Amino acid sequence: MVPTTTKSPPAVYYPDSDGQPMADNTLQFEWIVTLQGNLDLMFRDRSDVFVAGDHLIYPVEGDADIRQAPDVYVAFGRPKGHRGSYKVFAEENVFPHVVFEVWSPSNTAERMEEKRRFYERYGAEEYYIVYPDFPAYAQGWFREAGALVRVTNMNGYVSPRLRIRFAVLRGSVAVFRPDGSPFLSFVDLGALQQKTEESLTHERQRAARLAARLRELGVDPDAV
Structure with a gap:
């Protein structure tokens, strides 16, 4: 009796690309x-x-x-x-x-x-x-x-x-x-972030000026 062998099915290749462009415009x-x-x-x-x-x-x-x-x-x-x-x-x-x-x-x-x-x-x-x-x-x-x-x-x-x-x-x-x-698009998100950062910077500068003025008046701003 001739022994039989069972072959495994060939491995299937799943391409990572279909060759089509991501977008037309x-x-x-x-x-x-x-x-x-x-x-x-x-x-x-x-x-x-x-x-x-x-x-x-x-x-x-x-x-x-x-x-x-x-x-x-x-x-x-x-x-x-x-x-x-x-x-x-x-x-x-x-x-x-x-x-x-x-x-x-x-x-x-x-x-x-x-x-x-x-x-x-x-x-x-x-x-x-x-x-x-x-x-x-x-x-x-x-x-x-x-x-x-x-x-x-x-x-x-x-x-x-x-x-x-x-x-x-x-x-x-x-x-x-x-x-x-x-x-929002990436550009709009970036613009929004920049605007937020500019607003925060403006508020920090305003707070620093106020603190300096309080010190000039002899008031400790950290104690207020």
Whole structure:
């Protein structure tokens, strides 16, 4: 009798890139970076929330052809840390809960619907598309009875999972954190920080001048 041997199936290679550009234009790129950065900032103190942008998701072990690379996504219950890709089967089978896509000229309605079906099939709780070009607007879906159901009115809509609010009005779209502060670009965040620092410096200088004047009058400002 000839002994038989069982061969292990060949290892599956999961590429970290799909070869597609992150964005088609500067406006789309700015929105992707703004969404990813502000969401990451929102959950900076949560070690169990992973936020990524332009990152491949592989939902099925053994099949590297089933994949999508959303512009931004948020996965709860998963640790922070760098990953080449997000393999759901290596992440305790947790599919990202919230997914964002930012519309670009190369997109088509058919392609976006294909993505929506993918996210619906594999478990996303919420799916949003931001259309940044004027007149800007947004679309959203939430999971109900196993399907992603369209949000009828995005103006004022609050994400059930993230608690962020969308404002879609007069040809513009904006996103606000749970505390009401707006999502800001990196440049705007830097300008706000600079303004805050300048204000603090002004207050310190004012306090120092007041303390000096009190000393001139024979009053110890530290004792007041």
